[in-house]
Amino acid sequence: MAAKKILMLVGDFVEDYEVMVPFQMLLMVGHTVHAVCPDKKPGDFVRTAIHDFEGDQTxxxxPGHRFTLNASFAEARAEDYDALVIPGGRxxxxxxxxxxxxxxxxxxxxAGKPIAAxxxxxxxLAAAGVLEGRPCTAYPAVGPEVTEARGKFVDIPVDKAHVDGNLVTAPAWPAHPxxxxxxxxxxxxxxEL
Known part of the structure; x- marks a missing residue:
């Protein structure tokens, strides 16, 4: 396997599990992951938020942990990366x-690069206008934005993910596996095990 160079877009109050787990897992299998945030530099941190499902209506x-950035958003160029990861949270x-x-x-x-959100x-993705005609999933409260962006919202269980070509989406962190x-x-x- 050739190691991939992956860009991860994060910001303050990114969901804790949704940044920590994929970052660590992608590193563990040998990929390079650059976690970046606009207006912050390598070594700076973003605050995370822990979102949980405790029987309330939402x-x-x-408060979560501090997640340390390891690359510069200002220097990030699409052509330098093989894939993109966009965690959730606020x-x-x-x-x-x-x-x-x-x-x-x-x-x-x-460029058709793999994108996981x-x-x-x-x-x-909706704000960038890249969902038109594409089926994808998200946290259910984001479904109207997917539809407004002319995407097709796919309502699936919270522990499942959806693939449409290069686009891999999931509703929330219970879907990590x-x-x-x-x-x-x-x-x-x-x-290989």
Missing amino acids: YSEK APEYLRLNPKVLDLVRAMAK ICHGPQI DWIAKFLNVLGTRI
Whole structure:
């Protein structure tokens, strides 16, 4: 397997599991992962939020950990990466307001590179205009945005993921085993036990 270079877009109050788990798992299988955030530099951190499903009408939110960035958003160019990961949480709601974030996502989508987005991550894909005609899933509250962006919202169990060509999406962190396995398959990553 040739190691891939993967860009991960994060921001303050990214969901804790949705940044930590894929970052560590992708490194564990031998890929390079650059976690970046606009207006922050390598060594800076973003605060995370822990979203949980505790029987309320929506998820609960608690303070999470500090996640340290290891690359520069200002230097990130789509052509330097093989794939893109967009975790959820609250970060996507403000990252999608950054024109440079949207340009980077559009360039990666136009190049047909593998893109994995989970939970609220598809908010960025919708804002970038790259979901038209594409079936994908997200946290159910993001479904109307997927539809408004002319995507086809796929309502699946919270522990499952959906694949449409190069696009791998999931509703929330309980889907990590399925989401990451499907993303690794799209990447062409083979794990021998």
